[in-house]
Amino acid sequence: xxxxxIQVYGINLLIRLMAEAPADVRVHCPKxxxxxxxxxxxxxxxxDEGANAFREMPGIGTIVAFEEGAEEVEGHYFRVGGExxxxxxxxxxxxxxxxx
Numbered sequence: 001x002x003x004x005x006i007q008v009y010g011i012n013l014l015i016r017l018m019a020e021a022p023a024d025v026r027v028h029c030p031k032x033x034x035x036x037x038x039x040x041x042x043x044x045x046x047x048d049e050g051a052n053a054f055r056e057m058p059g060i061g062t063i064v065a066f067e068e069g070a071e072e073v074e075g076h077y078f079r080v081g082g083e084x085x086x087x088x089x090x091x092x093x094x095x096x097x098x099x100x
Contacts, residue, residue, distance in 0.1 A: 011090040014042035027065045058096040066092045
């Protein structure tokens with residue numbers, strides 16, 4: 001995996017998008033929206049300004065699943081070395097699970 005020296009703030013996660021779903025977990029949307037998977041490579045401190053509180057954040061290396069509507073891309077994105085990375089908010093995450 002490419003090392004990316006990026007600092008993430010608040011309740012945002014930097015994830016490396018996975019080309020396909022993990023073998024052991026698949027999430028299905030009843031409305032048919034695509035579910036994407038990514039591995040957390042950086043995360044904010046968990047401070048939610050709106051609630052003025054800290055929120056629990058998935059750990060580095062954790063796999064997260066999130067829904068992406070057909071109309072727009074979820075979060076901000078960029079590519080490094082042929083891999084796509086996204087900055088998404090914690091609120092977008094449907095579930096998270098360890099890689100082991």
